[in-house]
Amino acid sequence: MGAKHVCFACRKAFNSPHGHIGPQKCPECGEPIVVLPQRFRPPRKGDDDKWATARFLVNHGFYYQHIGLLDAPPAGKGALPQYVPYPETVREAKEFIETYRAWARKKD
Structure with a gap:
């Protein structure tokens, strides 16, 4: 990778x-x-909204790292862990940032 x-x-x-x-x-x-x-x-080069969302997330410490679902049951033997999907709009990203604040990278 x-x-x-x-x-x-x-x-x-x-x-x-x-x-x-x-x-x-x-x-x-x-x-x-x-x-x-x-x-x-x-995103595609002309997709202003998705590029704005990606930049917004990165500026708030979310670098597209895996984030485990908060209410997911533990994965059984051979099961893959469940991860939170990243938001597609700035509006969704604001809620995402509030919910998963503890997962954000801290600024140096």
Whole structure:
């Protein structure tokens, strides 16, 4: 598994192999790159709402890491854990942030 190097200014994501550091800035516009896990699925370039939602989540410490369901029963033998789906709109993201605040990365 690798990572996605995401430029919110260009609305582009670059795949990166596991362990690869990659650039600190976008090779196209020079803005800072955000490293997200491979599971992040970048929206289409023209989808303003979904890009705004992704940026909003990252700005609030949610880097598309797995978040376990709060009320899910424990996974049995061989069962996969259940994870919270990430929101698709800023409105849903505001509620998501309130609900899963403890999972957010703390700013340095």
